[in-house]
Amino acid sequence: MNTTTSNLISVLELRRLLYTIADNHLETWFRYRVLGEMWQPNFFRVVQITEQGVLLNDEAANSFKCLPDLSQIVQFEIDVAVHNFLPHNHYDVDFLRIG
DSSP states (O other): OOTTTEEEHHHHHHHHHHHHHHHHTOOOOEEETTTOOOOOOEEEEEEEEESOOOEETTTTTEEEEEEEEEEEEEEEEESSBBTOOOOTOOEETTTTSSO
């Protein structure tokens, strides 16, 4: 992914990013928007990632959220840079794009 020319990424790239955050226990928080909804008000800690979905912890609301299908996510942002992903930058997820 080239962050200087495009904020469009594939679901596979999103999954890789979430695996990196969860597997390395990074202090990186994740916020997203699904199709037809507004942005989630809080950032989430990535607890677990599977082949299909993700388990997130909203520590501000003291709750968990499970997204069974990552292709539901149309936009996301993180609060700390991870690899080529910049903080507080909105990335668009293209579920048709091959990673």
